[in-house]
Amino acid sequence: MGSRIQICLLVISFQILLVATQMNNLDFAALNALKEIWKNIPLNWVGSDPCGNSWEGIHCTNSRVTSITLASMGLTGQLSGDIQWLSELQTLDLSYNNGLTGSLPRSIGNLTKLSNLMLASCGFSGPIPETIGSLQQLSVLSLSSNSFSGPIPPSIGNLFNLYWLDLTGNKLSGTIPVSSGSTPGLDKLVKAKHFHCGSNQLSGEIPSQLFNSNMSLIHVIFNDNQLSGKIPSTLGLVQTLEILFLSNNQLTGPLPNLTGLNSLNYVDLSNNTFDKSDFPPWVETLQSLGTLVMENTGLQGQIPVAFFNLPLLMRVVLRNNRLNGTLDTGPSCSDQLQLIDLQNNSIIDFVPGMRFKSELILVGNPVCEGKQGIKPYCSIQQSNFSYSTQPNNCVPVTCKSDQICSPSCRCALPYMGSLILAAPAFDQENSSIYMSLENYLMSSFRSHQLPVDSVSLSKNSYSPVLRLKMFPYGVDRFNRTGISGIGLVLHNLTTPYSDKTFGPLSFIADQYVYFAASWDSNKSNGGVPQLKGARCFSFEELKKYTNTFSEANCIGSGGYGKVYRGTLPTGQLVAIKRAKQGSMQGGLEFKSELELLSRVHHKNVVSLVGYCFEQGEQVLVYEYIANGTLKDSLSGKSGIRLDWMKRLQIALGAASGLQYLHELANPPIIHRDIKSNNILLDEYLNAKVSDFGLSKSLLYSENCHITTQVKGTMGYLDPEYCMTQQLTEKSDVYAFGVLMIELITAKQPIEKGKYIVREVGQKMDKAKDLYDLHEILDPNILGTALTGLEKFVDLAMRCVEEGAGRPTMGEVVKEIENIMQIAGWKLNVDTVSTSVGFEGISNHPYSEESLIIYGRALAR
Numbered sequence: 001m002g003s004r005i006q007i008c009l010l011v012i013s014f015q016i017l018l019v020a021t022q023m024n025n026l027d028f029a030a031l032n033a034l035k036e037i038w039k040n041i042p043l044n045w046v047g048s049d050p051c052g053n054s055w056e057g058i059h060c061t062n063s064r065v066t067s068i069t070l071a072s073m074g075l076t077g078q079l080s081g082d083i084q085w086l087s088e089l090q091t092l093d094l095s096y097n098n099g100l101t102g103s104l105p106r107s108i109g110n111l112t113k114l115s116n117l118m119l120a121s122c123g124f125s126g127p128i129p130e131t132i133g134s135l136q137q138l139s140v141l142s143l144s145s146n147s148f149s150g151p152i153p154p155s156i157g158n159l160f161n162l163y164w165l166d167l168t169g170n171k172l173s174g175t176i177p178v179s180s181g182s183t184p185g186l187d188k189l190v191k192a193k194h195f196h197c198g199s200n201q202l203s204g205e206i207p208s209q210l211f212n213s214n215m216s217l218i219h220v221i222f223n224d225n226q227l228s229g230k231i232p233s234t235l236g237l238v239q240t241l242e243i244l245f246l247s248n249n250q251l252t253g254p255l256p257n258l259t260g261l262n263s264l265n266y267v268d269l270s271n272n273t274f275d276k277s278d279f280p281p282w283v284e285t286l287q288s289l290g291t292l293v294m295e296n297t298g299l300q301g302q303i304p305v306a307f308f309n310l311p312l313l314m315r316v317v318l319r320n321n322r323l324n325g326t327l328d329t330g331p332s333c334s335d336q337l338q339l340i341d342l343q344n345n346s347i348i349d350f351v352p353g354m355r356f357k358s359e360l361i362l363v364g365n366p367v368c369e370g371k372q373g374i375k376p377y378c379s380i381q382q383s384n385f386s387y388s389t390q391p392n393n394c395v396p397v398t399c400k401s402d403q404i405c406s407p408s409c410r411c412a413l414p415y416m417g418s419l420i421l422a423a424p425a426f427d428q429e430n431s432s433i434y435m436s437l438e439n440y441l442m443s444s445f446r447s448h449q450l451p452v453d454s455v456s457l458s459k460n461s462y463s464p465v466l467r468l469k470m471f472p473y474g475v476d477r478f479n480r481t482g483i484s485g486i487g488l489v490l491h492n493l494t495t496p497y498s499d500k501t502f503g504p505l506s507f508i509a510d511q512y513v514y515f516a517a518s519w520d521s522n523k524s525n526g527g528v529p530q531l532k533g534a535r536c537f538s539f540e541e542l543k544k545y546t547n548t549f550s551e552a553n554c555i556g557s558g559g560y561g562k563v564y565r566g567t568l569p570t571g572q573l574v575a576i577k578r579a580k581q582g583s584m585q586g587g588l589e590f591k592s593e594l595e596l597l598s599r600v601h602h603k604n605v606v607s608l609v610g611y612c613f614e615q616g617e618q619v620l621v622y623e624y625i626a627n628g629t630l631k632d633s634l635s636g637k638s639g640i641r642l643d644w645m646k647r648l649q650i651a652l653g654a655a656s657g658l659q660y661l662h663e664l665a666n667p668p669i670i671h672r673d674i675k676s677n678n679i680l681l682d683e684y685l686n687a688k689v690s691d692f693g694l695s696k697s698l699l700y701s702e703n704c705h706i707t708t709q710v711k712g713t714m715g716y717l718d719p720e721y722c723m724t725q726q727l728t729e730k731s732d733v734y735a736f737g738v739l740m741i742e743l744i745t746a747k748q749p750i751e752k753g754k755y756i757v758r759e760v761g762q763k764m765d766k767a768k769d770l771y772d773l774h775e776i777l778d779p780n781i782l783g784t785a786l787t788g789l790e791k792f793v794d795l796a797m798r799c800v801e802e803g804a805g806r807p808t809m810g811e812v813v814k815e816i817e818n819i820m821q822i823a824g825w826k827l828n829v830d831t832v833s834t835s836v837g838f839e840g841i842s843n844h845p846y847s848e849e850s851l852i853i854y855g856r857a858l859a860r
Contacts, residue, residue, distance in 0.1 A: 737799025
């Protein structure tokens with residue numbers, strides 16, 4: 001009986017596992033469908049495991065896709081119905097991708113766990129599907145700045161958890177939906193704080209049922225529509241209201257009584273056809289009011305003195321009304337007051353209070369008849385104000401045409417856009433306000449650990465639009481992760497989390513040119529690198545594997561940066577090479593390096609395990625190589641003694657690795673910096689070629705040579721480079737010839753002013769034993785049989801001849817194999833060393849000492 005139960009449990013467990021696997025397959029199928037129809041997809045969307053391979057912008061929990069955040073990626077294409085298969089999806093953020101077009105699929109309603117749907121500033125069109133009402137976990141629905149048409153779906157009223165509703169800037173028409181019987185409506189959204197429905201084509205009356213005392217709205221924005229009828233008195237029940245925008249509609253009837261809305265800060269009811277009325281007494285009761293804009297609203301009578309006593313009042317714009325009498329600001333007007341604009345009214349006199357220091361405009365009033373040019377308030381002062389962020393204690397530099405100098409005086413390609421101040425309740429000619437906004441933005445970016453070095457704002461006159469530039473930290477352009485993170489933060493600043501100092505902010509992103517030009521996966525030359533087997537690590541993962549890059553785990557440092565010991569969850573040891581600021585490449589260069597590294601697979605070439613390119617970081621994760629550099633072994637620093645046979649084996653391994661790069665890699669690769677520091681030795685002292693990440697593909701030039709800034713090392717550098725300014729595969733052969741001489745002499749190429757190649761050429765006498773090189777051979781190999789050394793020297797000297805006389809690396813490999821056979825080495829036998837001794841180092845390949853040796857090597 002017990003065995004039957006165990007079998008049943010086993011079957012059930014297998015079925016559960018099978019279902020989980022199928023669900024994962026559905027996740028992959030959905031993402032793969034998007035991948036097929038989108039252009040400019042992230043560079044690491046390769047392989048069949050988006051979770052295990054950490055596809056950029058894809059976040060998973062328990063191997064299920066729970067978040068897609070791809071804001072501002074330059075994506076183009078459509079959102080297919082296959083999105084429905086991501087049944088665990090909680091966040092979908094595709095904002096600021098104006099190349100995403102077409103309609104939203106009805107099947108989006110199947111994403112029942114979705115809590116954030118953010119599609120702002122895309123190019124979507126057609127109706128908003130009524131199935132969106134099935135997303136009852138939704139808290140943020142942002143569809144602004146698209147081309148959606150048709151009515152607002154009443155089913156949105158089913159989104160009981162909705163906090164933020166933004167439908168601004170579309171082509172939505174019809175009436176504002178409210179509930180009736182079993183039909184839902186917006187009045188059911190009692191948890192919502194934001195109704196943003198401005199700049200559409202909505203018509204009909206604002207239903208009185210839309211508002212009730214149970215609501216917690218802080219923004220009601222229906223400006224620039226075709227709404228008619230009167231404003232319902234029920235609006236006064238929403239005691240939490242802070243911003244009210246109903247301007248530019250066809251509203252009629254009396255002005256609403258907003259007495260008791262003690263949080264109301266910004267009111268704009270302009271350009272409607274309300275009944276003529278005196279200045280509403282309820283305005284004087286709004287103790288939080290900062291801005292009142294009521295242009296062309298039928299106001300008449302005199303403005304009460306008490307109105308100007310409101311403690312937070314900053315801006316009053318009441319143009320094109322019938323206000324009359326004497327304008328008296330009283331003795332206690334708000335010290336925050338900056339502007340009173342009463343153009344085109346019937347004011348006959350002005351009595352300034354003792355504390356009045358604000359800008360006043362009374363042009364078009366009787367008080368100014370014949371007084372233009374005499375009274376300052378009788379003419380409009382043209383503002384020459386402009387603001388632009390100044391350099392931060394540095395001297396600006398001249399940049400390339402595609403880059404801009406940042407406030408930190410670094411050249412980079414910034415992420416740019418327009419930042420719109422929807423309700424600016426501050427002095428717009430106060431530079432310190434914009435400095436505060438810059439600090440506010442930088443604080444927001446830093447709190448999310450985003451790679452933003454600095455921001456720049458520019459503004460002209462009273463325009464509510466600012467140009468915002470964000471500059472990358474440590475590199476010359478942002479990667480996709482950085483842009484996506486910035487997009488999310490900017491979206492948050494315009495939504496529930498906006499700061500009251502600046503009011504609602506709206507960001508409209510420019511297309512990031514770098515992505516648009518460089519990441520088209522459908523082009524044959526490929527913007528998306530084929531990262532075969534290389535994993536994209538998050539920076540947080542690498543911090544975990546290195547104990548937050550602790551100094552205890554630092555195993556080397558050099559010009560590029562530091563190398564840290566890391567242990568993956570599988571137990572695999574890796575060497576994590578983290579670039580320091582100043583040694584980083586641009587995003588495109590780093591992408592090219594990743595493409596190059598990930599294509600290379602050979603036993604004599606160091607393998608790339610993965611990489612990280614986010615938060616302003618460039619990190620390469622390599623396989624761990626136990627015994628450091630050949631240079632350290634030849635110098636004795638590593639404690640490893642190399643006999644003649646082992647040196648031949650190392651020469652063969654290094655030559656084989658270099659032959660692979662030249663002849664078998666796709667595309668072929670010129671190393672450009674072959675030297676003993678770039679030959680690493682594994683636990684069995686097999687050679688592995690390293691540091692070819694900055695190498696160049698032979699296909700980069702039609703003539704299979706490279707004209708570039710020299711990367712090689714003096715002593716190894718091809719002398720012909722000085723004349724031709726060209727590096728070819730024969731340049732690597734020259735450096736390898738120098739390396740061969742270094743193997744037998746243990747001397748640096750240039751030592752005490754002597755060039756070892758010239759010294760060998762001058763001393764060698766082919767008529768004598770060992771070519772009479774005893775004086776300069778490494779003492780550690782003298783006294784042993786050096787069979788084949790003469791042929792080895794001959795080959796080395798051929799490698800350092802003029803270019804045309806040098807062999808190929810394939811020929812070098814064959815000749816070293818022949819020399820090894822002459823020396824008695826059986827090439828078909830496993831090459832585990834028995835002739836190597838260790839002094840002062842543990843035999844364990846992963847010892848602390850060997851890690852330190854390897855770290856020094858990678859950091860160089």
